[in-house]
Amino acid sequence: xxxxxxxxxxxxxxxxxxxxxxxxxxxxxxxxxxxxxxxxxxxxxxxxxxxxxxxxxxxxxxxxxxxxxxxxxxxxxxxxxxxxxxxxxxxxxxxxxxxxxxxxxxxxxxxxxxxxxxxxxxxxxxxxxxxxxxxxxxxxxxxxxxxxxxxxxxxxxxxxxxxxxxxxxxxxxxxxxxxxxxxxxxxxxxxxxxxxxxxxxxxxxxxxxxxxxxxxxxxxxxxxxxxxxxxxxxxxxxxxxxxxxxxxxxxxxxxxxxxxxxxxxxxxxxxxxxxxxxxxxxxxxxxxxxxxxxxxxxxxxxxxxxxxxxxxxxxxxxxxxxxxxxxxxxxxxxxxxxxxxxxxxxxxxxxxxxxxxxxx
Amino acid sequence: xxxxxxxxxxxxxxxxxxxxxxxxxxxxxxxxxxxxxxxxxxxxxxxxxxxxxxxxxxxxxxxxxxxxxxxxxxxxxxxxxxxxxxxxxxxxxxxxxxxxxxxxxxxxxxxxxxxxxxxxxxxxxxxxxxxxxxxxxxxxxxxxxxxxxxxxxxxxxxxxxxxxxxxxxxxxxxxxxxxxxxxxxxxxxxxxxxxxxxxxxxxxxxxxxxxxxxxxxxxxxxxxxxxxxxxxxxxxxxxxxxxxxxxxxxxxxxxxxxxxxxxxxxxxxxxxxxxxxxxxxxxxxxxxxxxxxxxxxxxxxxxxxxxxxxxxxxxxxxxxxxxxxxxxxxxxxxxxxxxxxxxxxxxxxxxxxxxxxxxx
Numbered sequence: 001x002x003x004x005x006x007x008x009x010x011x012x013x014x015x016x017x018x019x020x021x022x023x024x025x026x027x028x029x030x031x032x033x034x035x036x037x038x039x040x041x042x043x044x045x046x047x048x049x050x051x052x053x054x055x056x057x058x059x060x061x062x063x064x065x066x067x068x069x070x071x072x073x074x075x076x077x078x079x080x081x082x083x084x085x086x087x088x089x090x091x092x093x094x095x096x097x098x099x100x101x102x103x104x105x106x107x108x109x110x111x112x113x114x115x116x117x118x119x120x121x122x123x124x125x126x127x128x129x130x131x132x133x134x135x136x137x138x139x140x141x142x143x144x145x146x147x148x149x150x151x152x153x154x155x156x157x158x159x160x161x162x163x164x165x166x167x168x169x170x171x172x173x174x175x176x177x178x179x180x181x182x183x184x185x186x187x188x189x190x191x192x193x194x195x196x197x198x199x200x201x202x203x204x205x206x207x208x209x210x211x212x213x214x215x216x217x218x219x220x221x222x223x224x225x226x227x228x229x230x231x232x233x234x235x236x237x238x239x240x241x242x243x244x245x246x247x248x249x250x251x252x253x254x255x256x257x258x259x260x261x262x263x264x265x266x267x268x269x270x271x272x273x274x275x276x277x278x279x280x281x282x283x284x285x286x287x288x289x290x291x292x293x294x295x296x297x298x299x300x301x302x303x304x305x306x307x308x309x310x311x312x313x314x315x316x317x318x319x320x321x322x323x324x325x326x327x328x329x330x331x332x333x334x335x336x337x338x339x340x341x342x343x344x345x346x347x348x349x350x351x352x353x354x355x356x357x358x359x360x
Numbered sequence: 361x362x363x364x365x366x367x368x369x370x371x372x373x374x375x376x377x378x379x380x381x382x383x384x385x386x387x388x389x390x391x392x393x394x395x396x397x398x399x400x401x402x403x404x405x406x407x408x409x410x411x412x413x414x415x416x417x418x419x420x421x422x423x424x425x426x427x428x429x430x431x432x433x434x435x436x437x438x439x440x441x442x443x444x445x446x447x448x449x450x451x452x453x454x455x456x457x458x459x460x461x462x463x464x465x466x467x468x469x470x471x472x473x474x475x476x477x478x479x480x481x482x483x484x485x486x487x488x489x490x491x492x493x494x495x496x497x498x499x500x501x502x503x504x505x506x507x508x509x510x511x512x513x514x515x516x517x518x519x520x521x522x523x524x525x526x527x528x529x530x531x532x533x534x535x536x537x538x539x540x541x542x543x544x545x546x547x548x549x550x551x552x553x554x555x556x557x558x559x560x561x562x563x564x565x566x567x568x569x570x571x572x573x574x575x576x577x578x579x580x581x582x583x584x585x586x587x588x589x590x591x592x593x594x595x596x597x598x599x600x601x602x603x604x605x606x607x608x609x610x611x612x613x614x615x616x617x618x619x620x621x622x623x624x625x626x627x628x629x630x631x632x633x634x635x636x637x638x639x640x641x642x643x644x645x646x647x648x649x650x651x652x653x654x655x656x657x658x659x660x661x662x663x664x665x666x667x668x669x670x671x672x673x674x675x676x677x678x679x680x681x682x683x684x685x686x687x688x689x690x691x692x693x694x695x696x697x698x699x700x701x702x703x704x705x706x707x708x709x710x711x712x713x714x715x716x717x718x719x720x
């Protein structure tokens with residue numbers, strides 16, 4: 001969008017199929033990204049450039065902020081009498097778009113989180129202690145909840161999952177950690193960066209002295225402060241020696257080579273549908289993904305205002321009654337999205353040798 | 361080793377080939393791990409248990425601390441007159457064992473770092489700013505240096521790499537960041553957790569208020585403090601708006617599904633050789649890996665004291681004259697270790713559309 005305003009346009013018709021296939025398998029956004037939020041003046045600049053180049057169709061890929069941008073531009077075009085078809089194409093690892101069953105980008109990021117917690121769980125099994133992994137997801141817990149699918153054996157982690165859909169209570173958290181340590185001698189917890197207290201204030205907010213806000217008013221929750229804080233509290237109040245915490249950070253959203261093939265196929269298909277809607281239809285909208293079978297999806301063109309600036313959270317039937325784990329329904333929801341050939345991890349099954357010196 | 365002292369032994373002869381194959385493809389240590397360091401009393405406990413079970417061969421997998429443990433036990437066995445063959449099998453993502461060309465575990469962790477920086481670079485290309493990724497490696501920069509192999513196009517990150525083999529100078533670091541921002545409008549830096557100042561004090565040491573030391577006297581460098589500190593200094597002193605930092609943490613050393621097939625093969629082979637040396641030879645030692653071709657390796661049984669408690673650092677010819685990048689020799693060293701089917705990332709090659717409103 002900033003490219004349009006700056007008249008930095010590229011001619012995609014000169015791309016070859018070979019190069020496009022390589023780019024299709026590449027993470028991140030090949031056309032760049034922006035945090036700009038358009039106002040009326042910005043929109044008029046856009047129309048001036050589009051008009052000069054004879055462009056009557058605007059595709060924009062992103063989450064609910066991007067859908068809102070498309071809505072604003074679409075409305076401004078109507079007001080200004082500029083004939084513009086505006087299509088929003090969903091993409092967000094947060095999986096927090098209304099109307100959609102899920103959004104492109106989420107399944108691959110979820111796969112990363114699953115594979116990461118598979119390894120973390122083994123690491124923690126091998127050298128027991130407390131481990132806290134902080135996962136992205138400002139308002140919705142889908143990506144953090146994905147950690148649950150790393151669990152294979154009954155005593156496997158994650159032993160507790162903290163999502164922004166439930167109030168984060170420090171005493172409850174410490175009791176969960178202690179409960180897991182008492183029971184298994186170890187504890188792996190998955191924590192959303194967006195967990196909030198009873199007053200709905202993000203825990204991370206009080207930690208960052210210098211809060212940075214982007215143009216959409218979203219607080220920057222990055223940095224290792226939340227994980228470091230939680231590990232410190234666990235050490236100080238529970239007295240365990242080995243307590244470790246990581247913030248998954250930017251690695252989880254663009255890691256090359258950890259891709260759900262289902263996600264990859266649907267991301268292409270969503271783009272394909274967007275072009276079909278633009279060519280054959282007569283109105284603007286957002287391409288939405290709907291689950292029609294187990295597992296099958298179909299696409300619709302939904303009104304922009306149904307998606308724009310709205311946040312979908314984890315539905316209640318995905319969250320266990322305890323508030324710190326997921327349900328079977330969530331497992332059934334996520335499993336087909338992760339794609340094929342998920343790594344398998346396993347344990348030795350060797351029987352214990354009877355003790356000769358210290359018979360039990 | 362703690363399992364021996366506690367007489368917690370398992371009978372591996374009851375494993376099936378099928379299960380062992382699954383475990384072979386599983387990250388982390390299936391038999392558990394420990395930070396215990398044996399003294400004379402500990403060793404005598406070990407011999408008492410081994411003797412009771414008729415065990416005359418001790419295999420121990422790990423890095424230079426583990427090699428030192430094997431050396432101590434081997435020497436104590438000699439002194440105590442206990443006939444024990446002790447074989448150390450190399451494994452450390454730090455790649456810091458002397459005598460060895462490289463160590464099992466490192467190539468897969470390096471592959472993770474490469475794939476992570478491939479994605480980070482694309483993320484940073486799409487939404488420009490400064491990104492700082494902190495990578496494991498307390499004394500040796502091999503794993504951090506691996507980030508260099510994520511670079512494809514001339515303007516790709518990482519634009520600078522900070523290894524513990526070179527003094528970390530804050531002013532130099534800030535000049536590097538500014539230089540990259542001036543030249544490319546963006547900057548990706550890979551920083552080892554073990555970078556030290558002119559007095560050889562780790563930068564991370566001054567940051568952690570509560571320093572924790574394990575039994576080997578190693579300072580715990582975990583946590584997000586170093587990345588958070590460096591991003592804050594870049595923001596404060598250079599004034600850039602978008603500055604992000606991540607600590608790769610435990611995810612990088614046990615991630616399920618990011619494995620170098622070369623590493624996997626050699627890890628098995630090192631174990632195979634250890635058994636051969638134990639069955640056919642008559643002395644203790646450490647299995648060492650030697651490069652015999654491009655690319656081929658062979659194994660030797662080297663004296664334990666040549667590896668135990670010694671640290672191999674990045675050789676000078678792997679580090680660029682600037683001290684903040686790697687050489688072609690390092691590329692040639694690491695490339696064959698990363699294994700086959702490394703992900704490929706690519707860019708659009710679309711030509712710019714001539715400007716109509718603001719002709720250049």
